[in-house]
Every structure is written in C-alpha cells, then in structure tokens.
Amino acid sequence: MSDKVLKKRGKHQPTTLLNIFRGTDASNTKFQTFEVPFQSGASVLDALIWANENLDQSLSFRYSCINANACKECMMLVDGEVEYACLKRLEKQVMRLEPLPNKKLIVDLVTDIVPPKEKFLTTT
C-alpha cells in the first residue's frame, strides 16, 4: 500500500483527514491517510463510504443499519475511544480510526464481532 495521502478531487470543498489502520495482521499493518470532504453533521461512516467509493475500494469497514444504532457493526476506535462510526460526527481535524481492540482482526477496520455462540459450526 502507498504511504501517499489519498486525496479527494475538487479544490473548493473543505476537507479533513482520516488516518486509518490498514492491514490484516500485526506483522503487516500500517496507517494510511485519506483526505475526504468535510461537511458539518456528516458522520465518520459517511466519510468512510465516500473514501471507499472515490479513493480506495479495498478500504474495509462494516456497517448495516446506518444511524439507527441497532446493528453495532460500525463500532471502531475513533481517536482511541470506542465509537459508532455512523453516529460519530466528522471533525475538521485529523481523526485516527482503528479496529476494535481485543477482537480478532479480519482486515482494516473489520473485526470479528460475532458472539461465539452465534458462529456457525462446521463439520468435517
């Protein structure tokens, strides 16, 4: 992955920066900075969706209900605090996004959040 800041296109819209954890395991991770449009009231999830659609389609995160606070799939660390990305408002300063701690990392901001009792059993 590139260390370059991935930027939005267009010159007149205000922007902000997301410093996002990338990777799949402890030996192969880094933070990558994305410049995204800033809009008052927009959520971190809005910015992640924009970055995925416009800058890097490999950027991985999870969500389902969007703003209903029902699915809890968008939980992640935002500046070191556990937050719902769909509820956390975008700030006009660098925001650091990381996967949930103490959960198995799958990729980028996606962790295994399924309770053990709900996992499918496999038979061999």
Ligand code: FES
């Ligand atoms: S997307 Fe469901 S709680 Fe955030």
